[in-house]
Amino acid sequence: MIANVLCGAVLFSSVIALPSLTSRQGLCDYPQEGYQCQTDITHFWGQYSPYYAVPSDIPSDVPATCNITFVQLLSRHGSRDPTASKTAQYNVTIAKIKSKVPASAYTGQYAFLNTYNYTLGADDLTLFGQQEMINSGVAFFERYSELAKSVTPFVRSSGEARVVESATNWTMGYHLSKLADVGADSDYPYTLVAIPEADGVNNTLNHDLCDLFEHNATYANVASNAQSKFAATFIPTIQARLNAALPGANFSNSDTINMMDLCPFNTIANPTGQLSAFCWLFSLDEWKNYDYYETLGKYYGYGAGNPLGPTQGVGFTNELIARLTNTAVVDHTSTNSTLDSNPATFPIGPWVKLYADFSHDNDMTGMFYAMGLFNSTPTLSTSSAMNVTATHGYSAAWTVPFASRAYFEKMQCAGESEELVRILINERVIPLDTVCGGDRLGRCPLSKFVGAMTFAKEGGHWDQCFA
Ligand SMILES: *[C@@H]1O[C@H](CO)[C@@H](O)[C@H](O)[C@H]1NC(C)=O
Ligand SMILES: *[C@@H]1O[C@H](CO)[C@@H](O)[C@H](O)[C@H]1NC(C)=O
Ligand SMILES: *[C@@H]1O[C@H](CO)[C@@H](O)[C@H](O)[C@H]1NC(C)=O
Ligand SMILES: *[C@@H]1O[C@H](CO)[C@@H](O)[C@H](O)[C@H]1NC(C)=O
Ligand SMILES: *[C@@H]1O[C@H](CO)[C@@H](O)[C@H](O)[C@H]1NC(C)=O
Ligand SMILES: *[C@@H]1O[C@H](CO)[C@@H](O)[C@H](O)[C@H]1NC(C)=O
Ligand SMILES: *[C@@H]1O[C@H](CO)[C@@H](O)[C@H](O)[C@H]1NC(C)=O
Ligand SMILES: *[C@@H]1O[C@H](CO)[C@@H](O)[C@H](O)[C@H]1NC(C)=O
Ligand SMILES: *[C@@H]1O[C@H](CO)[C@@H](O)[C@H](O)[C@H]1NC(C)=O
Numbered sequence: 192m193i194a195n196v197l198c199g200a201v202l203f204s205s206v207i208a209l210p211s212l213t214s215r216q217g218l219c220d221y222p223q224e225g226y227q228c229q230t231d232i233t234h235f236w237g238q239y240s241p242y243y244a245v246p247s248d249i250p251s252d253v254p255a256t257c258n259i260t261f262v263q264l265l266s267r268h269g270s271r272d273p274t275a276s277k278t279a280q281y282n283v284t285i286a287k288i289k290s291k292v293p294a295s296a297y298t299g300q301y302a303f304l305n306t307y308n309y310t311l312g313a314d315d316l317t318l319f320g321q322q323e324m325i326n327s328g329v330a331f332f333e334r335y336s337e338l339a340k341s342v343t344p345f346v347r348s349s350g351e352a353r354v355v356e357s358a359t360n361w362t363m364g365y366h367l368s369k370l371a372d373v374g375a376d377s378d379y380p381y382t383l384v385a386i387p388e389a390d391g392v393n394n395t396l397n398h399d400l401c402d403l404f405e406h407n408a409t410y411a412n413v414a415s416n417a418q419s420k421f422a423a424t425f426i427p428t429i430q431a432r433l434n435a436a437l438p439g440a441n442f443s444n445s446d447t448i449n450m451m452d453l454c455p456f457n458t459i460a461n462p463t464g465q466l467s468a469f470c471w472l473f474s475l476d477e478w479k480n481y482d483y484y485e486t487l488g489k490y491y492g493y494g495a496g497n498p499l500g501p502t503q504g505v506g507f508t509n510e511l512i513a514r515l516t517n518t519a520v521v522d523h524t525s526t527n528s529t530l531d532s533n534p535a536t537f538p539i540g541p542w543v544k545l546y547a548d549f550s551h552d553n554d555m556t557g558m559f560y561a562m563g564l565f566n567s568t569p570t571l572s573t574s575s576a577m578n579v580t581a582t583h584g585y586s587a588a589w590t591v592p593f594a595s596r597a598y599f600e601k602m603q604c605a606g607e608s609e610e611l612v613r614i615l616i617n618e619r620v621i622p623l624d625t626v627c628g629g630d631r632l633g634r635c636p637l638s639k640f641v642g643a644m645t646f647a648k649e650g651g652h653w654d655q656c657f658a
Contacts, residue, residue, distance in 0.1 A: 506524045
């Protein structure tokens, strides 16, 4: 791999062994529709769901009399192993079972535990996750082929290995589709700007700079408090059942949640994406509650439920405004003015029609809330699960599953003097009615959309980040 370091940001230009262009993995995952096995369970894992196309009240195709002129992709990395701290906890939970539960207890749905060993790694993309990202590149190219066939996307990534790898895998899928379509792609491998996730680095694709948000309990503990409150409504029943079935394990509250987490993580650790046996230990209602529990974590961590959550997404929103309007970035939060004033690391102009940025679930949540996309969702209750499938509903599984993708589109339409902006998150058109007076197809004129981004333009509550 040849990597050029340019002013602290790493520009990758690597030689890559290409996989064959597969359209699906196992029998479960497809480029456009995403993960489609046992959807009554797998679509209710919060941010641990693998990407799936979310049903859209508004048709998600490009309106017949319009041409797409610009797309900004914002993507989460693909499916990964548990984070290092979680993998250590899961290992302990399984060790309790192995050392304390008599073999005679491993019957029925628990029989698999007799031979199950904890072998998951930490932090890295799984093979399934890599293929998800290749599929995402394929899906993007297919959806926007009119533009994609003639231009090369400008790609940025937050610096953590799995995010950079996700970006690279996405470009592979895009490239293979382009080769299949037009027969040549001389720009490949594409330039990739990776912004480090180190302390003190201004990075719009990764939060870290806002001191009080990161370290003061007023902000940092809101999500875990909300989750604990809701967990108390549904976890004790499951805990009692597991403890009765596996005597001696003495599962705590968090062991019980770990047992649920082991379902998604063992599923995406399997290259075919076949459901893990852990998944069958819980009922459909329990998965709905789990989904809501994970949703609360994002909403009270980085969304409207946290006083400084949406502020974390301000820097990226201001970059998006710059790209949409072909004007210089105006921001005093997490943007890096050195990077954003350099055309090599932040090109802007009408000739840059496709942008692709790669980040994390938490950061993307902050960005969606900085833009006010879910401002008309009622405050999420911590005492009972609310209906997330309502028109303005919000859920983690719908917005930031693994390999999730938001498309910010501009389109030129017959009879419209101005370009229109439309936003899709995982194929669901976000109704912009309460954001900027969006029409029945979910679109606002560019000037109205940008005019509505007052929270970001004013810097959110960045002034409150520092005591
Ligand atoms: C789990 O580990 C045990 C002990 O090392 C081994 O006998 C068993 O085959 C392993 N199970 C699987 C599914 O690999
Ligand atoms: C689980 O913990 C045991 C004991 O500390 C350790 O030997 C093993 O490597 C761990 N396994 C994984 C997959 O982390
Ligand atoms: C994904 O990208 C990484 C980094 O370039 C590469 O090592 C890996 O083989 C790719 N995955 C697939 C399935 O091609
Ligand atoms: C901004 O980016 C430049 C160029 O990559 C880098 O040298 C500098 O350290 C960055 N500064 C901050 C505060 O992130
Ligand atoms: C934490 O933030 C709250 C609210 O801004 C503030 O009142 C409090 O003084 C802060 N605590 C510390 C230790 O900075
Ligand atoms: C079960 O775990 C709890 C802590 O979660 C502990 O207080 C209790 O003593 C344990 N019970 C047994 C029988 O080990
Ligand atoms: C990085 O962000 C800080 C905090 O907003 C800002 O004061 C500083 O000027 C930024 N640095 C660069 C290089 O943009
Ligand atoms: C949730 O909201 C949707 C849309 O308003 C509605 O169709 C559905 O019946 C609601 N579900 C429940 C369980 O209330
Ligand atoms: C869309 O593009 C086609 C082909 O370039 C062109 O003929 C048509 O006028 C465009 N429509 C609009 C509304 O710009």
